């Protein structure tokens with residue numbers, strides 16, 4: 064009998080010591096005369112990093128969480144040799160029961176993995192392992208097809224770009240295919256600059272061959288012979304795994320001079336990112352690949368026509384490309400059965416923020432926000448009221464509670480002023496200040512704007528100043544109109560999509576949470592109790608049970624009172640408004656008020 | 662191909678830039694970062710106009726907008742006036758000391774926006790023409806540093822540049838006279854460095870800085886010029902006259 068031990072060695076689990084765990088398994092299983100033959104594999108990210116390191120045992124189909132070196136002996140003895148689970152390392156579901164398989168885990172059960180299909184199951188760079196899981200079959204098939212046939216499958220699939228704009232991939236490939244100018248290039252956008260996003264990283268790290276295969280299929284269709292993977296500079300492991308995967312695929316004769324022994328060739332190489340968010344924008348990315356400063360240019364002529372070195376170029380996002388082999392293998396029509404009318408397939412989201420279960424989640428397009436946040440995410444942390452979900456990265460928008468039943472797809476989110484973006488999803492509870500959220504994103508964008516064009520560079524500077532004023536109690540009633548005016552100008556007159564979409568966080572919060580802005584400006588009060596200049600914490604004596612938790616939490620030591628059932632009192636003149644007391648109180652006794660009267 | 666600008670039919674080639682077509686037809690569009698020798702900048706955004714190609718009007722910047730199909734263009738619609746006014750108003754906050762920007766703001770009715778704090782940096786609107794000019798001359802003494810709201814134009818580390826030849830091309834292309842260039846009878850000072858001026862050996866007109874002439878000479882493998890263009894032509898004519906007689 065043979066067993067496989069899959070140790071998650073994505074960035075999250077590595078940080079929690081998974082390399083040592085894998086080593087411990089190898090050591091314990093090596094050389095002894097166990098009846099069980101056992102392979103230990105180090106895989107990419109399973110998407111549930113907060114519970115890492117993850118270890119999965121096959122064929123028993125048991126997954127363990129938070130595994131440490133000292134647990135390995137017990138796992139070997141009980142599970143690997145005797146087939147029984149180690150109860151304490153299993154996941155506890157919402158009903159408090161321990162579950163064995165990922166399929167029983169509420170985080171994984173509702174998911175559908177297409178782009179992430181191999182991650183966690185294979186050794187990332189290994190071409191053998193990828194092929195053992197069906198890899199490069201689609202490429203082989205593509206070699207027997209004409210460019211036209213390949214592009215038709217893509218068009219039939221309805222696949223739209225996962226990098227943010229949702230542009231139909233088939234249409235882009237067709238434009239490139241029909242141009243009779245050579246050379247042509249394929250490029251992969253792995254810049255992923257959104258704070259908190261890690262879907263592309265995990266694909267590049269955990270299943271690099273799927274992206275290479277997608278690029279190779281594109282190259283066959285449009286007749287390109289060279290390609291680049293532009294990978295964010297901080298993603299060291301991704302760069303390493305992709306380079307290793309290219310080397311293995313070339314050594315195997317899959318890529319390189321003769322694609323799978325044919326007379327077609329493809330040379331792929333990695334370019335490390337320029338370290339700025341704007342380098343993810345297509346024209347800036349191409350400038351950066353060419354060795355110039357990563358600044359966008361006017362895109363009136365699309366980069367498909369005038370891309371790298373002014374040649375026809377197809378640039379696709381990592382996740383877009385990872386879907387391509389699936390489409391070729393099973394046919395575009397099959398893929399199009401997934402998802403909604405105009406958004407096909409699945410989408411990977413990075414679900415983070417005030418949600419019980421955070422991680423990387425893949426669901427069919429059209430799943431509702433409620434499904435993502437409550438079923439998969441398990442609801443808001445501490446069962447606090449849900450306030451908003453921010454989707455689409457820094458230039459996405461905030462969606463309020465009454466829209467939780469919206470299906471998530473490109474067009475629905477856009478119609479509400481937010482966007483799918485690359486799939487960031489940040490859950491916020493009633494203790495998130497929406498003005499502060501807008502300020503945070505505008506600050507990020509103002510630092511990341513390339514500064515080339517007037518509206519973006521100057522407009523963001525002033526928007527940030529106004530939002531900071533509002534958060535610090537200097538807001539004026541006319542500010543909201545001025546903000547809207549600046550939003551219009553950025554949208555209309557900016558050079559690239561960074562500036563054009565930068566107003567989204569301001570617009571959506573103004574639209575759905577205007578009362579919060581007004582409370583800041585007119586009442587000098589931050590309803591969420593976040594903006595320190597406008598907040599005073601007061602302990603409600605009717606709710607306080609006198610447990611003293613707030614006193615122990617207060618770093619400034621300004622809460623007085625002692626004894627059970629005696630309400631505590633905050634000395635607001637010395638309070639630093641850090642909010643630790645409110646976090647510590649389990650009876651919601653600490654309330655946020657305005658600073659009026661202080 | 663024909664397009665309509667402000668109701669007037671204009672003939673143009675496919676791919677021609679909208680700004681050129683408008684100007685050829687006597688329709689004025691304000692520009693700042695557009696320079697015929699350094700095309701494709703597209704950074705200041707004051708040349709924006711409204712274009713309708715049959716799918717509804719959209720704002721484009723005319724200096725880099727290549728005409729692809731028949732369309733109608735408005736250079737002074739309400740939306741154009743509003744957005745152009747905002748762009749100019751933002752530029753005035755960036756370059757409060759520029760008389761040119763102030764003048765354009767008046768001409769195009771830019772809003773005052775008293776609520777917004779001006780940047781304290783003089784006249785530069787960060788259009789990038791100067792660095793383009795310097796780069797095209799293959800000198801590369803100045804560049805933009807930082808990105809986003811902290812962007813500025815400078816020599817490396819704000820030190821006097823080691824490669825600057827003092828040609829003044831940057832100051833010449835600057836639309837807002839933001840680059841200080843001062844001259845005495847013998848010297849020119851720019852970017853914190855003072856250069857010796859060379860004058861025409863015959864008429865005494867300024868030829869340029871010594872470094873500038875030496876660089877030009879080195880590039881074409883000749884001795885540096887000593888005569889200005891007019892005197893050189895005159896000298897050549899004299900030689901020809903001497904050889905062939907009058």
Ligand SMILES: Cc1cc2nc3c(=O)[nH]c(=O)nc-3n(C[C@H](O)[C@H](O)[C@H](O)COP(=O)(O)O)c2cc1C
Nearest residue numbers: 224225226252254255256343345379380383560561
């Ligand atoms: C400021 C900015 C940043 C972007 N960053 C990324 C990125 O990190 N990754 C990405 O795939 N697309 C990014 N995009 C979108 C790309 O410009 C481009 O649309 C995308 O890579 C095309 O691939 P797709 O059609 O497969 O989505 C960004 C766009 C903008 C305007």
Ligand code: SF4
Nearest residue numbers: 617638639641642644
């Ligand atoms: S906000 Fe901070 S300093 Fe103020 S009372 Fe609470 S814990 Fe103490």
Ligand code: SF4
Nearest residue numbers: 785786788789791835
């Ligand atoms: S100095 Fe003049 S040319 Fe250079 S960026 Fe500033 S405004 Fe433009």
Ligand code: FES
Nearest residue numbers: 073076108109111
């Ligand atoms: S790295 Fe292991 S679950 Fe993400």
Ligand code: FES
Nearest residue numbers: 694705706708724
């Ligand atoms: S003149 Fe057209 S953008 Fe500056």
